[in-house]
Amino acid sequence: MSLSKELVVVGGGLAGSEAAWQAASRGLQVTLYEMRPTRPTEVHRTDGLAEVVCSNSMGSLDPTRAPGLLKEELGRLGSMVMACAKASAVPAGQALAVDRAIFSALVEERLKALPNLRIVREEVAAIPPGRPVILASGPLTSPPLADALATLLGQEYLYFYDAASPIVATDSLRHEALFAASRYGKNGDDYLNCPLDAAQYEAFLTALTQAETVPFKDLDRPRFFESCLPIEELAARGRDTLRFGPMKPVGLVDPKTGAVPHACVQLRAENLEGTMYNLVGFQTRMKWGEQRRVLRLLPGLENAEFLRYGVMHRNIFVNSPTFLAPTNELKGHEGLFLAGCLVGSEGYVECVASGWLAGVNAVRQTQERPMVSLPSDTCIGSLMRYLTESRAASFQPMNVNFGLFPPLSTAIRHKEARQAAIVERARQSLTAWLETADLGKDLVACPS
Numbered sequence: 001m002s003l004s005k006e007l008v009v010v011g012g013g014l015a016g017s018e019a020a021w022q023a024a025s026r027g028l029q030v031t032l033y034e035m036r037p038t039r040p041t042e043v044h045r046t047d048g049l050a051e052v053v054c055s056n057s058m059g060s061l062d063p064t065r066a067p068g069l070l071k072e073e074l075g076r077l078g079s080m081v082m083a084c085a086k087a088s089a090v091p092a093g094q095a096l097a098v099d100r101a102i103f104s105a106l107v108e109e110r111l112k113a114l115p116n117l118r119i120v121r122e123e124v125a126a127i128p129p130g131r132p133v134i135l136a137s138g139p140l141t142s143p144p145l146a147d148a149l150a151t152l153l154g155q156e157y158l159y160f161y162d163a164a165s166p167i168v169a170t171d172s173l174r175h176e177a178l179f180a181a182s183r184y185g186k187n188g189d190d191y192l193n194c195p196l197d198a199a200q201y202e203a204f205l206t207a208l209t210q211a212e213t214v215p216f217k218d219l220d221r222p223r224f225f226e227s228c229l230p231i232e233e234l235a236a237r238g239r240d241t242l243r244f245g246p247m248k249p250v251g252l253v254d255p256k257t258g259a260v261p262h263a264c265v266q267l268r269a270e271n272l273e274g275t276m277y278n279l280v281g282f283q284t285r286m287k288w289g290e291q292r293r294v295l296r297l298l299p300g301l302e303n304a305e306f307l308r309y310g311v312m313h314r315n316i317f318v319n320s321p322t323f324l325a326p327t328n329e330l331k332g333h334e335g336l337f338l339a340g341c342l343v344g345s346e347g348y349v350e351c352v353a354s355g356w357l358a359g360v361n362a363v364r365q366t367q368e369r370p371m372v373s374l375p376s377d378t379c380i381g382s383l384m385r386y387l388t389e390s391r392a393a394s395f396q397p398m399n400v401n402f403g404l405f406p407p408l409s410t411a412i413r414h415k416e417a418r419q420a421a422i423v424e425r426a427r428q429s430l431t432a433w434l435e436t437a438d439l440g441k442d443l444v445a446c447p448s
Contacts, residue, residue: 003335003366005029009134010124010145012036012049014081014348015340015355016136017107021080022359024117028366032111035123041140043164043313047121048104049111050081054164054228056270056278057097058085058348059399064416066400069423070349070379071096073430074356077439080110081352090269091190093182099271127152131335132362136355139315139341146316152333153323160397161216163230163283163312166291168267169305170275177300178267183251191268192277194300195254195261196247204297205242208235211290214312230285230312246281265298276307284310317344321392326373326384328358329365337362344387346397353380360439372437375429377406377422 005028009020012034024030037047044051052058059067074082088103089096111117125144127133137145139162173192180189196204213232234241242263243249249264270276284291288309296302320343323330328343330336339358340351357380361371374381382404398404405422412418 003131005366006031006130007132007134007362007366008128008130009033009136009359010128011135011137011141011340012119013136013138013340013351014050014052015138015345015351015358016134017050017111018079018081018352018355019134019136019337019339019359019362020117021111021114022078022356023363024111024114025080026360026363027116028363030114030117032117032119033124034119034121035137035142036121038121039123039142041313043140043311045308046101046104048101048108049119050084050107051104052098052100052348054162054283055280056090056100057092057095057268057280059096060094061096062094064420064423066379066402066404067347067349069426070353070383070400073379073426074349074353076430076434077356079352079356081107081355082349084110088272090272090274091188092268093187093190095268097268102272127336132337132365133335134337134339134355134358134362135342136339136358137342139317140313141316141342149318153318153330155319155322158319158395159314159316161285161312162228162315163285164308164310165279165282166284166295166306166310167270167276167278167308168301169307170277172303172305173267173277174300174302179255181252183266185251191266191280192300193252193254194265194267194298195249195252195257196263196265196299198262200297200299201243201247201263202239204294205235205239207294207297208232208286211286211294213285213290214287228283230283230310231281232284232286282310283312285312286310315341315397317342317397319392319395320344320387321390321395324388326388327361327371328354328384329361329371335362335365341397344395344397345383347399350383350400353383356380357384369438372439375433377429378426378433379405381429382406 007023007028007030009016009032020030020032043053062068084106085098088098090099126148178192182190234245247263249261252264254261266280267277268280270278291309325331328337337358339354345351345354364371376385383400386404
């Protein structure tokens with residue numbers, strides 16, 4: 001198939017926005033399709049590009065951790081989406097959390113500033129016939145397009161259930177029952193904390209385990225993403241599971257008692273004005289009336305006004321080890337790339353990385369230049385290695401973590417020292433790769 005000098009990107013989420021910007025800023029004509037508002041989804045609340053839905057947090061900024069290293073790498077690679085995230089950040093301790101509205105507006109503004117990028121608001125119901133094409137339509141890909149891709153691959157999608165946490169109005173909270181602090185006192189007092197004693201925890205747990213939940217689709221066997229389990233699923237695994245998960249009290253001292261509480265719920269600001277707070281890690285599939293009843297048992301939330309209830313949705317993805325090349329191109333389908341959650345890049349920043357790679361390679365392919373893949377000992381390279389080389393029979397989406405990296409040449413027993421060595425090796429590897437990858441000279445339009 002002949003390649004044109006125009007790229008079609010389907011999906012205006014994090015991956016699609018990054019891919020479109022990387023391609024257009026390198027001189028390629030780009031058409032970016034986003035189906036909202038023509039066709040809404042069950043979880044999006046706006047028609048803005050790059051709307052983050054499940055949480056407003058993009059994970060740790062700590063450069064000694066894999067999520068922090070991933071952000072560092074994307075910064076070095078010139079990620080537009082990550083630049084917008086930092087520009088719209090809200091206080092969140094050591095995490096990067098964004099004001100959703102400002103973040104989305106910044107991404108859209110930067111895309112619209114590119115003269116060779118066109119945004120079309122309509123559903124794409126079939127795989128566009130020309131090439132190159134990047135499908136970044138996300139885990140909520142519309143059924144017609146999902147069916148078209150399944151037909152092309154000759155295999156049905158895999159899936160898992162994901163959920164979003166509730167958001168409450170700040171002025172509806174009983175603040176005297178809460179205290180402001182970050183865990184271990186790091187990075188100030190960016191979180192509101194709701195402490196529970198043993199009796200309050202047991203009462204909450206009992207109500208939670210008895211709450212009515214939204215049923216799954218008849219034909220689905222419930223499969224959850226382990227890093228984003230609904231609180232009722234965690235509660236069903238044991239009486240103390242929540243206390244070692246989203247309600248863990250470690251690193252938090254209640255100033256009223258001078259002691260670590262039995263359990264604690266953290267609330268994180270949703271916007272720069274601090275008028276909305278997200279219940280951190282409280283993904284749920286409880287029915288809305290049950291969410292009001294159960295979550296108002298938490299001290300300080302007795303009269304909470306819910307600006308958004310928690311919701312659950314079915315995420316689809318392809319079996320990437322079978323179909324995906326390390327360049328994000330589909331094997332056997334020249335010029336057709338996948339990016340984002342569709343390939344099993346679980347996590348906002350992981351999706352941005354996937355979009356970066358697809359966008360850059362779509363351009364290089366049209367320029368008849370070698371496509372790139374990052375070294376496997378970098379954070380992005382280790383993720384792509386997992387996506388493309390895992391066992392297809394047991395493949396599941398994955399966040400970046402140190403377990404994905406190849407072993408060090410010399411074993412280091414101490415965990416922190418071992419992780420520090422992995423980080424330093426990754427930095428050096430990316431530096432060496434950038435010196436030969438020839439990424440900079442093709443940038444022709446880079447709005448700040």
